[in-house]
Amino acid sequence: MKNKNKNFETDSVRAGIERSQFGEHSEGLFLTSSFVFKNAQEAAKRFSGEEPGNVYSRFTNPTVKVFEERLAALEGAEQCIATSSGMSAILATFMALCKPGDHVVVSKSIFGTSVQLFNNFLAKWGLNISFVDLPDLNAWEAATTKNTKFYFLETPSNPLTEIVDLKKLSQLAKSKKVKLIVDNCFCTPALQKPIDLGADIIIHSATKYLDGQGRCLGGAVLGKKRLMNQVYTFLRNSGVSLSPFNAWVFLKGLETLKIRMDQQSDNAIKLATYLEKNKNIAKVYYPGLKSHPQYNTALAQQSSGGAVLSFVVKGGQKAAWKIINKTKLMSITANLGDTKTTITHPATTTHSRLTQEQRDDAGIDNGLVRIAVGLEYIDDIIADLNI
Numbered sequence: 001m002k003n004k005n006k007n008f009e010t011d012s013v014r015a016g017i018e019r020s021q022f023g024e025h026s027e028g029l030f031l032t033s034s035f036v037f038k039n040a041q042e043a044a045k046r047f048s049g050e051e052p053g054n055v056y057s058r059f060t061n062p063t064v065k066v067f068e069e070r071l072a073a074l075e076g077a078e079q080c081i082a083t084s085s086g087m088s089a090i091l092a093t094f095m096a097l098c099k100p101g102d103h104v105v106v107s108k109s110i111f112g113t114s115v116q117l118f119n120n121f122l123a124k125w126g127l128n129i130s131f132v133d134l135p136d137l138n139a140w141e142a143a144t145t146k147n148t149k150f151y152f153l154e155t156p157s158n159p160l161t162e163i164v165d166l167k168k169l170s171q172l173a174k175s176k177k178v179k180l181i182v183d184n185c186f187c188t189p190a191l192q193k194p195i196d197l198g199a200d201i202i203i204h205s206a207t208k209y210l211d212g213q214g215r216c217l218g219g220a221v222l223g224k225k226r227l228m229n230q231v232y233t234f235l236r237n238s239g240v241s242l243s244p245f246n247a248w249v250f251l252k253g254l255e256t257l258k259i260r261m262d263q264q265s266d267n268a269i270k271l272a273t274y275l276e277k278n279k280n281i282a283k284v285y286y287p288g289l290k291s292h293p294q295y296n297t298a299l300a301q302q303s304s305g306g307a308v309l310s311f312v313v314k315g316g317q318k319a320a321w322k323i324i325n326k327t328k329l330m331s332i333t334a335n336l337g338d339t340k341t342t343i344t345h346p347a348t349t350t351h352s353r354l355t356q357e358q359r360d361d362a363g364i365d366n367g368l369v370r371i372a373v374g375l376e377y378i379d380d381i382i383a384d385l386n387i
């Protein structure tokens with residue numbers, strides 16, 4: 001496996017650390033809503049911003065700050081703003097940086113709740129949204145208007161693991177004076193660094209692989225200081241803030257991010273290879289397989305295929321449900337990004353609100369099963385599937 005991330009492991013464990021006067025070795029957990037000042041003069045200076053320092057944990061907390069600095073180091077971003085969830089990271093970005101009449105081009109294959117946020121809320125405040133097929137660069141170009149401010153996408157997509165060429169799309173974005181936002185939830189910076197490929201803003205649901213063990217909700221927005229200052233002002237005034245406790249849990253998660261992502265990807269390619277040879281499986285979607293339509297792009301921009309794969313079982317929903325119901329080890333849940341392997345049937349869970357026609361259009365077959373591969377011994381996972 002290529003190691004494109006110089007010093008990544010060291011930064012994962014140590015970046016951003018700041019010790020208190022007690023000399024604690026592990027990162028301190030500052031569970032406090034507010035901070036005290038030496039005198040009235042200091043309070044005034046802190047409030048006016050004349051003097052840096054902590055004021056109130058809605059917008060300044062030392063534990064949250066260590067998490068922000070560590071994730072910024074891992075993504076190669078100037079600044080990181082931590083938020084209460086992945087959804088609030090997306091909300092904060094668009095509320096802070098868009099105004100009524102702005103237009104955004106969005107990949108059709110994004111997290112379902114993100115689609116709801118765009119269509120039901122951001123649109124209500126005057127944001128114009130066009131949805132396009134993720135890998136189709138011509139579609140991104142054709143959808144761009146003079147009011148287009150952002151491109152927004154996830155790559156690989158969920159659950160079909162489609163991929164867009166980030167270098168080419170960021171070149172297009174630059175030529176159109178559009179900023180490129182990448183939700184890097186699936187790969188994390190351990191496998192893909194969109195800023196190095198030309199992206200302007202990174203979004204994270206820290207709830208997934210950054211935590212990695214299914215404990216806490218959180219999110220983050222990363223990018224240039226000039227843009228992040230505006231996101232920070234929104235956070236300060238709206239309160240979509242990350243709890244210091246959750247930030248502390250995520251710090252522990254980041255320490256093992258690379259070894260988890262590498263091992264979970266190794267497990268996923270073994271499972272994908274096994275499934276591809278199985279006569280009961282019609283199709284396997286995984287970017288690490290040579291049969292994947294964007295295999296070469298995946299190879300160029302990711303250090304592995306990631307931990308999520310999906311496959312179509314011959315026999316439709318009935319056959320897919322039978323496989324899911326026979327498993328004893330895997331967790332039947334739509335969540336992902338955990339050390340525990342999860343299995344789900346997209347057509348009747350994550351994509352059940354779509355009509356059959358919309359599902360056909362999105363390529364969500366009734367026989368489709370998605371697995372987010374965890375850290376169990378891979379032969380146990382394969383035996384559990386028992387296909």
Ligand SMILES: *Cc1c(COP(=O)(O)O)cnc(C)c1O
Pocket residue numbers: 085086087088111114154183185186204205206207208217218219
């Ligand atoms: C889960 C998820 C989100 C939303 O994150 P929450 O932390 O659940 O709010 C956004 N984007 C992607 C790709 C996700 O998987």
